[in-house]
Amino acid sequence: MRSPRILLFLTIMQLIGMNVSFAQTKSISDRYLEIGNTKKAIEGYKKDYNAQISRSAKELRAYLVARAYALDGKKDSTFRYLSIAYASNNSVKVLRDPAFYYFWEGDTWNAFANNVILKSENNHGKYKDLDTSRKLWRMRAEWEVLSYNSNVAKLSGLGESSISRFFDRIKDRLQREQYVFLEHYVTENGWPKNSQLGKNATLTAAMIVYQGSKEQIEKYLPYIKESCIHNETSWYLYAYIYDRLCVYNDQPQKYGTQLVDIDGVHKGLYRVENRDKINDYRADMGLTTVEKYLLYGDDIWAAY
Template sequence: MKRTALLFLLACLSLTAVAQTTTDAFAKYEAKEYKASGEMYDKSLKAGKGTASDHYNAACSWALAGNKEKAFAHLEQTVAKGYTSIGHMQQDSDLSSLHSDKRWAKLVEDLKRNLATIEAKYNQPLKTQLEKIYETDQQVRREFMAAMQQKGAESAEVKELGQKMEQIDTENQKKVVAIIEEHGWPGKSMVGSKAQMAAFLVIQHAPLVVQEKYLPLLRKATEDGELEKRHLAMLEDRVLVGNNQPQKYGSQLRLNPDTQKYEFYPIDDEVNVDKRRAEMGMEPLGEYARRQNIEYVFPKE
């Protein structure tokens, strides 16, 4: 038993190290240090524990660094690990330098064949229904955020859109709950990535009692590879904040009524938040804050 526990501990430490290194590699990518980013990805993915997204990001870094061999090597791993976003890959400007290479056409064809095989197993009616829910969920939020920026939080337009968003959320919640009760969690192997994201977003936007009810189901879905760890982290934080407790991963923001700027809800054990975020495949909190235009100073130990 002691030996088993030790092996489990070592495995956890290894996965944490991989997550942290890929997070650092992505930070190098954002800093436009593409070769350094690619080298960090190579090091962290050498043991074969990386996801399709990790290899895709590595390919982008190497393509931008001008190394086609390494870029294609990672793209082949991306396809092998089940990547399905063919439209995104074809439109991604990071990979433009690869399009004239004969390997690109073969890669696209391989991806199309894999995608057709995967999609043949989907529950197509359920996929269509959830993708429509995804669009309604996101469209009203795009309108709401645009009005917030243009008109301000106290404007009549924002208040009207807030009410519209609540109504849509209630309608979507009824539909998704009915789906879950009949089919279980509609994971990516059942309906694909976009459709399963719709189910997650609806639960994320639901009242606290609904979030708490389905949180164990989402934990199980994450264990089974049907939901990304970073999405589970967001719901874990949402439930904690809903219960007036400090969040664990720093994913939740609030609008400061005095400054009218966004800030983080209180974070438990904040000096170690990046370690927890790395375990869930999330970027460092400082990077996240920068992307959200939040003024943030990481606490000293």
């Protein structure tokens, strides 16, 4: 029996780092960005940025403006707003954000990236294998930039066009390449650890498995569970991957992470094994209640 069409990674926009999941939580600017209308998105985000708000809120909104400018190809404006966004920020999320993927070359980006890493290490400690961390950050961005463009093509009415199929084929090839990289790394070093690579990198490793085949998930789910036991991977990642394997096996999910399309507009849970205890199971994994999840999403792939 074939599995129902699962909303892989919740929604594409959730994957690329925006704290939006379903219609009632998206701003007008988010909607414009989702369909590729970057100029309207910039206009809306800048209006929010120019409001009388706290410094931390202004930095967050500056980041949204920078992302929209990046997707519009405006390099100078992108870095101007990134400098504002990172005035006191020490997160490396920008280094795996697909919005900035096309600016990942040249002295301007290298200087910015090195400063971000330095600030992150000053606050969270040294990366023990920075080269691998950076490779995994880049892998995530490469996958997500393809997902974004594929989604824009579909939302623009291209549907099953040759352009949409082209993006899907590249995504399939990229997934295979990333899995080979992960397989080699695990063979040599064991499952990626937070203490070695940082949470953004280990999250990417989990994402590679999550988007993989049934056999790939079956192979690495025990590794991920063992890593969670030793606090080297977050339990909620295990919950998502465990539930995805349940879907592959046509079995009820335990943690209520997997969604299905109902009618092309509305979304609901794939069937669960125990509706009465599902929120207890989710709490054990560090997830919000299923009721909140259905309203707002977990945004588990957001940056640290």
